[in-house]
Amino acid sequence: MPRFTFPEWTETLKKWINLLVLGAPVYLVALVAYGVTPEAIRIGYQPDQPVPYSHALHAGELGMDCRYCHSTVERAGKAAIPPASVCMNCHTQVKKESDLLLPIRAAYAEDQPVHWTRVTDLPDYVYFNHSAHVNATIGCETCHGRVDQMVKVFQAKSLTMTWCMDCHRNPEPNLRKAEALTVMGYQPGAGEGAAVMKANNVNPPTNCSTCHR
Numbered sequence: 003m004p005r006f007t008f009p010e011w012t013e014t015l016k017k018w019i020n021l022l023v024l025g026a027p028v029y030l031v032a033l034v035a036y037g038v039t040p041e042a043i044r045i046g047y048q049p050d051q052p053v054p055y056s057h058a059l060h061a062g063e064l065g066m067d068c069r070y071c072h073s074t075v076e077r078a079g080k081a082a083i084p085p086a087s088v089c090m091n092c093h094t095q096v097k098k099e100s101d102l103l104l105p106i107r108a109a110y111a112e113d114q115p116v117h118w119t120r121v122t123d124l125p126d127y128v129y130f131n132h133s134a135h136v137n138a139t140i141g142c143e144t145c146h147g148r149v150d151q152m153v154k155v156f157q158a159k160s161l162t163m164t165w166c167m168d169c170h171r172n173p174e175p176n177l178r179k180a181e182a183l184t185v186m187g188y189q190p191g192a193g194e195g196a197a198v199m200k201a202n203n204v205n206p207p208t209n210c211s212t213c214h215r
């Protein structure tokens with residue numbers, strides 16, 4: 003009488019079951035650590051905009067300074083999104099017939115705001131202020147990434163409390179000289195952070211009421 007043997011595929015099946023059972027905890031840990039944290043969910047958030055305005059073109063190729071448009075970033079809490087009139091400084095001449103710029107021309111003609119969708123957006127119970135950070139001096143790219151390479155802006159950092167705190171506890175590596183505020187791809191020189199820290203008397207608060215008031 004022939005001995006019953008399992009077909010070969012059951013061996014493969016057993017290997018897979020082993021892998022799943024033994025591998026599950028590792029997989030779960032990996033998922034929690036890299037997959038489902040607030041960090042990973044939010045980084046890369048990239049909403050559609052009413053006009054396909056490209057930072058890669060304007061700030062990258064054309065080399066426009068961030069402050070040409072985000073003009074209040076050094077003196078106010080908010081960085082300011084430019085009104086249509088700022089775009090029309092050029093677009094009454096350049097690409098003035100472009101369909102892509104229809105919403106800009108309409109907003110300009112009617113003196114209405116353009117309805118851009120927010121990208122970087124903290125919950126209402128968190129207080130943030132640009133001027134404090136920009137004057138410290140922390141570059142735009144430290145918190146917003148390589149905007150000069152973004153055709154469409156996306157959220158580059160997690161913006162979680164831990165992210166804020168990590169820098170508040172140790173700001174030095176993130177400080178650069180004032181001239182480099184809007185420079186992209188900048189590497190501070192040796193000792194630059196420490197020097198800026200001392201010169202600007204930088205001392206970020208870590209008590210709760212700093213950010214929750």
Ligand code: HEC
Nearest residue numbers: 060061066067068071118119120121122142146149150155
């Ligand atoms: C010609 C004007 C212009 C210039 C120059 C410019 N921006 Fe913008 N920026 C805009 C407009 C318009 C928006 C809103 C539409 C969008 O998100 O693309 C915007 C959006 C942003 C946002 C997202 C805002 C949000 O909703 O969270 C960031 C961050 C930003 N810009 C950073 C920069 C940085 C950094 C630079 C310099 C490297 C720069 N911008 C240069 C016009 C400009």
Ligand code: HEC
Nearest residue numbers: 068072075080081082122123124130135136140141142145
């Ligand atoms: C320390 C981190 C940090 C730095 C440095 C920084 N930003 Fe921001 N930025 C943020 C955060 C956080 C928000 C969201 C604020 C909110 O939701 O209230 C934001 C929002 C914005 C917005 C949307 C409008 C607004 O003010 O809410 C623009 C535009 C912007 N930043 C541009 C810039 C530019 C340009 C620079 C450099 C000159 C810069 N940021 C430097 C963290 C930073």
Ligand code: HEC
Nearest residue numbers: 053054055060084088089091092096097100101102103106
């Ligand atoms: C300093 C001048 C200048 C300013 C200010 C400016 N742009 Fe432009 N923009 C240009 C140039 C130059 C081009 C490229 C034209 C080309 O491709 O020949 C361009 C191209 C564009 C295009 C592509 C148009 C097409 O049909 O290909 C859009 C959309 C656009 N800009 C939106 C904006 C918006 C929105 C603003 C304001 C937030 C703005 N621009 C501010 C100079 C400017």
Ligand code: HEC
Nearest residue numbers: 129130131134138165166169170173176204205206212213
């Ligand atoms: C890359 C570093 C860095 C990051 C990231 C950062 N901060 Fe700060 N923050 C600083 C520094 C440096 C100062 C102190 C400036 C000084 O001492 O003059 C500061 C100061 C502040 C202040 C005090 C402003 C005032 O005028 O009282 C607030 C509020 C604040 N940060 C909120 C936040 C929040 C909220 C986040 C996260 C969404 C954040 N910061 C992320 C570096 C950072």
Ligand code: HEC
Nearest residue numbers: 040125128161162163166167170207208209210212213214
């Ligand atoms: C440097 C700024 C900063 C400081 C200081 C700070 N927080 Fe926060 N906190 C934040 C930000 C940003 C968020 C929003 C996090 C998010 O959206 O994921 C937050 C969220 C929270 C939340 C909501 C729950 C959560 O985790 O999302 C609680 C509760 C909270 N903070 C408590 C505190 C307490 C207590 C302290 C003092 C020990 C403190 N925070 C100090 C920036 C700060």
